[in-house]
Amino acid sequence: MGKRLSLEDSSDLLTAVVVACSLLGDSFLYVGLPLTYKTLGLNLVSVGMLLSVNRFIRFFSNTWASYIYDKHGIKWPFFIAICVGTLTTLSYSLLTGFIPFLLARVVWGVSWSFLRIPGYLYASNVPPAQRGKRMGLYQSISVIGSLCGTLIGGLLLDLWDFRSVILFLTCASVIGIPIAFSLSDVPQLDDAPRAQISMNLKLIFGDFKMFGIGLVTAMNGLLIGSILSSTLSLYLLELVGEGGISIFEITFGIATLSSFLLAMRRISRLALGPFVGSMSDFLGRQKTLIILFSGGIISMALLGLSPSITVVVLAVLLAFVSSNALGIVLATEASDLAATHVEGRLYIISSYVNWIDLGTAMGPLIAYILRLGLPFRTMYLGASVILLAVAIFHLYAMQR
Incomplete structure (x- = not known):
């Protein structure tokens, strides 16, 4: 042992x-x-x-x-x-x-x-x-x-x-x-025999809860982390033109506005981490996820529906905050699941990070392929619908 x-x-x-x-x-x-x-x-x-x-x-x-x-x-x-x-x-x-x-x-x-x-x-x-x-x-x-x-x-x-x-x-x-x-060094991570640990990865991907966590993780990274981030500057340019926007009689160019919003994506992750994690401990993972899913779905829908630059900026900020917070809770869920699978926790974690890479790697490519035939607003509305669907599936999967 x-x-x-x-x-x-x-x-x-x-x-x-x-x-x-x-x-x-x-x-x-x-x-x-x-x-x-x-x-x-x-x-x-x-x-x-x-x-x-x-x-x-x-x-x-x-x-x-x-x-x-x-x-x-x-x-x-x-x-x-x-x-x-x-x-x-x-x-x-x-x-x-x-x-x-x-x-x-x-x-x-x-x-x-x-x-x-x-x-x-x-x-x-x-x-x-x-x-x-x-x-x-x-x-x-x-x-x-x-x-x-x-x-x-x-x-x-x-x-x-x-x-x-x-x-x-x-x-x-x-x-x-x-x-x-x-x-500290940990020479053997699990109590299970080595042959049992070296399980077929199909077993991990076949785990319904792991699939639920992984699918929404990939979609979160693809829809908000990649598609929105990679198309944001072009969408703002299309919305307000090359003249930029004026706030308190100061004109901000599209590059400046885009850089600020993208910086806020990382800053929000830095600032919200402990708070969101504690909230998921206090409220429970599922209740916290319902709140965060709602923020992501509503924000992407607003991006697709509202012509107001003020609403769009606020929606982008809400989308980034919701996406980062979702990432924290989903990572915690993956660790929860790994803790219950003594014989294969490492492979559950590697499966989870593969789902992350799938979403972030494919996002920009998919975004610009879709752009050839779809306007940005349609893409964002579609993202909202997809996020709603995977949210429902995830909540169902975690209840089983």
Whole structure:
């Protein structure tokens, strides 16, 4: 019989700090590559591929990461992952041309599979009455890395060149390495025999509750996290024109307004994490989800129906808040489910993160294909209807 998972109380939060450090370079690329691609021997098409390939590779690496954690415990694979991730960030300062960058992004995608799984695993070992709050804290701490990589990296790019900014962010990422080394090692994660743990993944996808969690997770990421985010600036341009909007006699361009709204998406995730998690602990997961689903459905419907720029801006903010809050509660539900499946918790977590990657990877592609034949308002109304349908299915699945 293996040892039960015994972790220090702060392991999930320390993991979040490591994850935040690892995200600095990756998040900066979404700002830096589109602005400096010519100096790096790239073109715009290759930039799009480089910013997506790390997500697609995770469909394969997530399950592999779970297997490695199951076989070798948490500490050393996690430690190696942050070291490799930091070296990958450093490599961006040295590379030129598409193929070298492509290989680096593939390596980063694999590293990210290893970096994010332990946080959900640790949460599954927190008492259920505290799990939502801890998951919210984990999400809030993790997103700090994305915010700093985007905001600080963007500011520094106006002063320095791309490679200098990458070197600075690499130095900051190194902070995560000793923290990862300090985590307790867990050589065997479950009590079940190894052969039973190495179950067919069809069993996990065949779990009705896991499918309910996964489907709404993918749709949340696809409809709001990807489709709305990737089309927002074009929709605002279509709605108000190139002149922008005036607030208190100050004119704001579409780029400024779009950047503000997209920044609020991440800021809301940082600010709301502990509150939403605690709310789900107090009210229960299902009641909290009903509130959040309602916010997402109403906001997407307003985007499709209202011609008022004021209503649209408020609806976008509500959509982003609802989507981020949904992500926190759904992650907590996945950890709840993992806690009840002693013989396969790692594979449930890898299944959950695969659903996340499915939604975020396919969103922009689907959005622009649909745009060829549909106006934005129809897309957003359709998203509202789809979100309603998957919400009903999810609530039904979790009651079984």
